[in-house]
Amino acid sequence: MTTFTPETDAQVIDAVRWAVAEGQPLEIVGQGSKRGLGRPVQAAHTLDLSRLSGVVSYEPEELVLVVRPGTPMLEVEALLGSQGQCLAFEAPDYAPLWGGQAGEGTVGGLVAAGLSGPRRLKAGAARDHVLGVTAVSGRAELFRAGGKVVKNVTGYDLPKLLTGSHGTLGVMTEIVLKALPAPPLTRTLVLAGIDAAAGVKAMADAMGSPAEVASAAWVPAELPFTGIPPRTPSVLLRLEGVDVSVDARLAGLTRLLEGRAATAVLDNDESAALWEELRDATPFAQRPDLVVWRLSVTPGEGAAVLERVRQAIPGTVGWLDWAGGLVWLGIPPGDAQAGLVRGALSGNGHATLFRAPDPVRAAVPVFQPQPKPLADLSARVKAQFDPAGVLNPGRMGG
Amino acid sequence: MRMPEPDARVLASRAALLARLREAVPGGVIAEDSAMRPFETDGLTAYRQMPLVVVLPSDTQQVAAVCRIAREMGVKVVPRGAGTGLSGGALPLADGILLGLSKLNRILDIDYDNRAVTVQPGVTNLAISQAVASRGFYYAPDPSSQIACTIGGNVAENSGGVHCLKYGVTANNILGIEFVTIDGDILRLGGKHLDSEGYDLMGVLTGSEGLLGVVTEVTVRILQKPETARAVLVGFDSSEKAGDTVAAIIAAGIIPGGMEMMDKPAIHAAEDFLNAGYPLDVEALLIVELDGPAAEVDHLIAEVERIALANDAVSCRVSQSEEERLAFWAGRKAAFPAVGRISPDYMCMDGTIPRKALPIVLRRMQDFEKEYGLKIANVFHAGDGNLHPLILFDANQEGQLEAAEKVGAAILKLCVEVGGVLTGEHGVGIEKRDLMDDQFGEADLAQQMRLKCAFDPDHLLNPGKVFPQLHRCAELGKMVVHKGNLPFPDIPRF
Structure with a gap:
């Protein structure tokens, strides 16, 4: 049981190289505020990025912010706010939802989880605001992708791929974000x-x-x-x-x-x-007993999906965001009822088991199972980035 | 331009390939030289190559059948939309199938309640906006080729346009795609919902230049047209001051619908071409367009005027009518043909730079002009730093094409040197392929190629594009593991 706390890119490389050589998987964390999301990781060792922290550069006129992954979100938002800017996708703070303190969490965790708030409807998602990344792959190699400018089509858009990959493809060591004016x-x-x-x-x-x-x-x-x-x-x-x-x-x-x-x-x-x-999702932070699902659906179907779940699972409460395209569900404690919840989608969109006790999330697919050819392709992508499976194994299922 | 060596085995088995393709795509196989000729080049006309065969499938199943045949027979496939791309992404291969998507040209679904339109890849960019215009909607990305370019090509190239600082590029405006893998599998990503599940494969497919899969259906997001749009035309006696004004506008929290800069040679070429009413005594011209509700536009126009004057603008005109607004744009939009009129040939470059580097980049370009004896005119998507230098030359003058290529490479290297990138919206293709080493290190490119290996392990999809060197996937996949040789790493730990 070792926790590595690298302070340089080279130390991240060393830690991953060791993990590969010893066949010892690593759980990648910032402050651990999102440990409640995804399948619990089976790893004896931890790669803690909280000391790989700080703002590398911020140029408001260029709309570009470069940060290390362990930088606390509170620090990022205060800095942007001081120049009248923001992350337009509206970074949510789900720490209280998972039993933590408001304001916990790092920018690396936010990007790795690919989470966006209500303004996602108009402004786009986290993935639309990640311009570049530097990361250490599961091959213990440092690679850069994207750039430090707001418009760029040079090479594959790996920044989008790493956003929302929950630390399973690479350990990000630097992130380039698009900053935009905050609404007055x-x-x-x-x-x-x-x-x-x-x-x-x-x-x-x-x-x-x-x-x-x-x-x-x-x-x-x-x-x-x-x-x-x-x-x-x-x-x-x-x-x-x-x-x-x-x-x-x-x-x-x-x-x-x-x-x-x-x-x-x-x-x-x-x-x-x-x-x-x-x-x-504050109402559910205040109801820690409920099992929470987050569904992404065709906006016009939001009400119908919500109603179907309410019929199928008595005691369900929920609301709609993204004009109906995001359905938040709280269902009574106990079984996650994945079959009933995913059945209510009628094949349209996907459902994430957003909060449930660890044993439940270990037993139920947290993320929507994919059709086989797509699941196979995703597995091949994972293998190209992390052939030995040392980065957050199991976090996204599979 | 060095391309992969044609595979003699494939060339020799052409007849067998044609027979299988004709069976899979009846009436959609073109094998005669005269009929294949129109496909020998795309928007990068300096390079031409006849394909092995052209196939024009009519539906997704036929696309999948072609891919399966190609995979089984080990034949390369080059996907092609309208062929308007400027980086040579659709340049055929002598031993490859040119897979044209032009017959997949139907609009499948218009869904106003969900603000989504589903189309086949051969539908033009503009046709989407036209199809929903009666209800006041449009599709935001507007590459200048939008009358001809198709949405499939837009996805492959992640196309932008003059409004993308505010409204995003293709990747930010698509909700779902269906694509065919080289194995012939038909996969769907996203849909009408906003967030895709699992790894963001739609994100990497977009802008992958036909190297990962063949897009056969696209669901785009449509927006309600802004209520009003007005433009300000501002002249400066130096490009520094124009650049300062752009920075100040953005620092003031204003994201204009469009913000374009032209330098003196571009201004003069445009004005000579169609009398747009541009001032000729300025060194740099800015067009700033504000769109939205009338009250907001009036407010922002006044702000932009104030900022421009505070930065020593020598002229400042606000469009007083829709006609005048369009006249401001007419010169900018005609900049390429205008330059084409004053020079027998020109080469259009496409780098992005941090905006603050603009003065340095323009000064260095003046050095290149002297060094190589060629003129350069600049148009610039000033809001997002995307620079389009137009290098003027005459291909009939010995050595000028080569000199223009050298200037182009020097400019793109300069873009990288000042912290920018090789291409903002035109793609790498073959044009910038051999400069990729200047922007990326070996490990960076190796990881990108490994992603390709996950989709296309035999490098059959559009090889020879984007990557300066092709490495076999087996070689890329090798990993040296120092089992037992590594001490516990020397890293702070608890």
């Missing part, structure tokens, strides 16, 4: 008293309008959210930008959706609090 102002249009099916339709109409809606969610009566009347299923539409623009779009959107439900507007501060709760 946010307001939220609330449609209070609308069921999920009508809510999805309203969100589709809003997204199809020129209002440039940044995020769109539907929340049920059963869960509390800031600014939402108690026990009232509601649609939430977030508008961001300069005040004249937000006001004009808000007026247009209100006209478009008039008559669907009672409307109200949340100001900047209430909006910020509300979207943070949606971003971090």
